[in-house]
Amino acid sequence: MRILLTTTSFQDTPGQHHQLLKDSGHEIIHARGPLSEEQMLQLAACNLQGKGGVDAILHGNDQITRQVIEAALPQLKCLSKYGVGLDTVDVIAAQEHDIPVLNTPGVNHTSMAEHVFGLMITMAKDLTTHITQTKAGKWNRITGIELAGKTLGILGLGRTGMAVAKRAAAFEMNVLAYDLYWDEARVKQYGITKAKSVEDIFRKADILSLHVHLTADNRHFLGKKLLSLMKDGAMIINCARGGLINEADVADACVTGKLAGYAADALEHEPIRTPHPFQEISNILLTPHIAARTSESVQRQALMATENLLRVLRGEQPLARAA
Secondary structure, three states, X not given: XXXXXXXXXXXXXXXXXHHHHHHOOOEEEEOOOOOOHHHHHHHHXXXXXXXXXXXXXXXXXXXXXXXXXXXXXXXOOEEEEOOOOOXXXXXXXXXXXXXXXXXXXXXXXHHHHHHHHHHHHHHHOOHHHHHHHHHOOOOOOOOOXXXXXXXXXXXXXXXXXXXXXXXXXXXXXXXXXXXXXXXXXXXXXXXXXXXXXXXXXXXXXXXXXXXXXXXXXXXXXXXXXXXXXXXXXXXXXXXXOHHHEOHHHHHHHHHHOOEEEEEEOOOOOOOOOOOOOOOOOOOEEEOXXXXXXXXXXXXXXXXXXXXXXXXXXOOOOOOOEOO
């Protein structure tokens, strides 16, 4: 069978996942994502290079639309996401055509939470400015803030949100969280307070961290209205999805000083399209979707994504199926 592999961290990071895929005996087609719909159509469609289409796709945040899925039929047998979020996959179209949609829950929350705190500390002490200026021979010292005693708002209390809350407790922060699902036993462990509403968490948070999946209903939900509720000088961290925010509104809030800073590991369109409104704003920090890209996390995700895919191709049940 033929497997299309697009995720770059899978391909770039050494580990057992390479041998597992090689030992399967399947033909592997390599591409480097994230790929657009047009690029996916060219790779996934039938008669690819005159050899037919692909039987499975092991992908990252590539655009797997209805058109891509239907172009790959009838040969396509499954979609295996290297990661958890499925906002770039037309899950409904896959279900209509009985194509299993697989993902890898529970493998990257440690790396994600550590990245959140890396961004948080960087903003709190303006480390980017200090490092850049000091290496340039300057000695400008900006007064930062402590995290201890600050209210950390966590929107979405899944595995990653809970891992962030666990670390916030060690930093002596006050943790306020909101989620539709509330595990009372787990939140007691870290002294998490339940916010009354989404608006409540925006009003009270000194630092807000986003950990919700992107859906059609919440795209661009974080804009002028919710930003206006926040304390002057609050900070936002987004290691979830760039589409959750209105980028123009967040940029304006950072320029006017409403926000002391915004730090993100995700943009609405990736890779970054230049010129971008965030580029020239000094209190906006960006990383290129690497929060989960650690050697340990990559290997866990890659092994699970590969095992998921191979099990389905063998007619077995995957380790995790999202749809």
